[in-house]
Amino acid sequence: MKYDITTMGSATIDMFVDTDIAESGHMICYPVGAKLTVKNMQFHIGGGGTNTAVSFARLGLNTAYLGKIGEHFKKDILNMLKKENISFVGKVTDDMNDYSIILDTKEHNRTILTYKGANNKLMFKDIDTINLKTNWFYFCSMMGAAFATQIKLSNFAKKNNIKLAFNPSYYQISKFREELYQILKNTTILILNKEEAIGLTQNITKKEDSKKLKKFYGKNSRKNMIDLIKKIHNAGPQIVCITDGKNTTFTYDRNTLYEFEPHKEIVALERTGAGDAFASSLVAAIAKDKPLDFALHLATINSESVIQNYGAKNILLSWNKALKQMKKYPLEIKKSIV
Ligand SMILES: Nc1ncnc2c1ncn2[C@@H]1O[C@H](COP(=O)(O)OP(=O)(O)OP(=O)(O)O)[C@@H](O)[C@H]1O
């Protein structure tokens, strides 16, 4: 079996606890020794690796998920993947799964208790590279030993003519800026947001952060963005896409610069998963041999679907539904040779 795409990233267990407890100042206070009844609890499987796998599968790609998961929640994760038609090609371990407890207050603000477990322990030897046949890899942000595994797997991809899409996080870039370039040289499509793009090309120490960022947000920002995107493009990726929330997205493919803004009428309810939906949809369209402007349009439509609804993957669209939405909401993309 050859997959269209294999996503590599985290699978997390997210427990949403609606405490209905009022905040006091900027704190949520729980009395020691008490047993408190909570209003509501919801259990979700999240994490970049599984969320993007769902996005790809719904868009009609034959999809596999590669990651390390804990024995304890194996059943829940595998059932979800099965339901979404995704194959599991990762490793199960006795380690605890990555797990977050999201404590919601009466005023609906959150405190998150998060545990980093199995995800970051994925080793290259855990991957059955001999039997894993895929046209594409899609890398989400991974830390610890799993980051070293991503470097190795990117070399494996290059050697075996497997295309690679990469969507790093700010955290990953700030920890592994230099090492990350080893992946960039093997990358086909790189998608990242503006802060991440700046962080990738400049050694930002905390204090200088805002000063340097400001420069890019300043008057010459278009020119700076073009310089920035070309510089990143030079590091290896064939296509570089820099998003910026509701502001202009810049995409560069060696010849052409694509610029557009998301639809103005979008009311953002919940931003979780916007970046994942955008990046995975862009890659899905390219993997289906669609032109870049079509891919950007699809990515915009799918991310807008996510931010207008609650829940990171509940509203990820099917290919046909996305096409309908694309007809309904055209997107003006400016192309220029730079
Ligand atoms: N407020 C918004 N209004 C309209 N579209 C948005 C908004 N926020 C995000 N989007 C869409 O989602 C895309 C990706 O968002 P963004 O640049 O915030 O990515 P990100 O910072 O990687 O997000 P994430 O935190 O989810 O990883 C944008 O290019 C845009 O198409």
Ligand SMILES: [Mg+2]
């Ligand atoms: Mg992101």
